Amino acid sequence: EADIYQTPRYLVIGTGKxxxxxxxxxxxxxxxYWYQQDPGMELHLIHYSYGVNSTEKGDLSSESTVSRIRTEHFPLTLESARPSHTSQYLCASSGRGGRADTQYFGPGTRLTVL
Amino acid sequence: GESVGLHLPTLSVQEGDNSIINCAYSNSASDYFIWYKQESGKGPQFIIDIRSNMDKRQGQRVTVLLNKTVKHLSLQIAATQPGDSAVYFCAEIGANSKLTFGKGITLSVRP
Incomplete structure (x- = not known):
C-alpha cells in the first residue's frame, strides 16, 4: 500500500485568495493524479502527471494548476479561490509492480471558499 | 463515450448477511477493474481488483465477479460487519492508466 499524504486536511478561505x-x-x-469530489458523488480527474516535468489536464475542466518538479511531490494551486471551488480534492499515485495501474489515494483536502 | 455506472445509490443490509454491490460498465475494451471503499472523511481505499481475463477473484471476505458478456461487475461481501459501512466505487482502467469511477453506492449495515 502506498504512503501518500495531503495537507492541509481542511481549509476554509475567503474569495480571491x-x-x-x-x-x-x-x-x-x-x-x-488530482481528483475533485463532491459529497456522495463520483470522482472527477482534474490533473495527472506521468513523471517529473509532465502534467496534463484531466477530464473535468479546472481553474487550478499543478506542477511536478520532484517525483514525490505534486502540488495543486488555485490562483484566486471562488465559492465554486468548494469541494474535496483527492490526490492519488500509481507505480510499478504487480498493481502498476492501481491508484492509491491520500486522505483528501476539504476546501471551503467563503 | 466511456462510462462506468452503478445500478443503485444505496444498499441496506443486516449485520451478518452477505452484501452484493453491482456495477455496469460500457467500455468493452477495458481490461482492468477495481473496487474501492471510501469511508466518511477519507480517500478511497483499494479493496480488490480483477483483470478481464478472469471471471472471479476472491479476497478476505470479498469476492469480485466479472461478466464481460453483459459488462457487469459485482462485489460480494460475506458476513457484512458495521465496519463495512461506506461508499463503494467500481472503477475501470482505460487508456493511459486513467481511472473512470462510477457514482458510488452507499452500503449501510443495520445492527
Whole structure:
C-alpha cells in the first residue's frame, strides 16, 4: 500500500485568495493524479502527471494548476479561490509492480471558499 | 463515450448477511477493474481488483465477479460487519492508466 499524504486536511478561505494544496508520496510512484469530489458523488480527474516535468489536464475542466518538479511531490494551486471551488480534492499515485495501474489515494483536502 | 455506472445509490443490509454491490460498465475494451471503499472523511481505499481475463477473484471476505458478456461487475461481501459501512466505487482502467469511477453506492449495515 502506498504512503501518500495531503495537507492541509481542511481549509476554509475567503474569495480571491491564492491557495496551494500539497500532496506527497513516499513510494517512488511515477504517476500522480488530482481528483475533485463532491459529497456522495463520483470522482472527477482534474490533473495527472506521468513523471517529473509532465502534467496534463484531466477530464473535468479546472481553474487550478499543478506542477511536478520532484517525483514525490505534486502540488495543486488555485490562483484566486471562488465559492465554486468548494469541494474535496483527492490526490492519488500509481507505480510499478504487480498493481502498476492501481491508484492509491491520500486522505483528501476539504476546501471551503467563503 | 466511456462510462462506468452503478445500478443503485444505496444498499441496506443486516449485520451478518452477505452484501452484493453491482456495477455496469460500457467500455468493452477495458481490461482492468477495481473496487474501492471510501469511508466518511477519507480517500478511497483499494479493496480488490480483477483483470478481464478472469471471471472471479476472491479476497478476505470479498469476492469480485466479472461478466464481460453483459459488462457487469459485482462485489460480494460475506458476513457484512458495521465496519463495512461506506461508499463503494467500481472503477475501470482505460487508456493511459486513467481511472473512470462510477457514482458510488452507499452500503449501510443495520445492527
Amino acid at each position: 491564492k491557495i496551494t494544496l500539497e500532496c506527497s508520496q513516499t513510494m517512488g510512484h511515477d504517476k500522480m
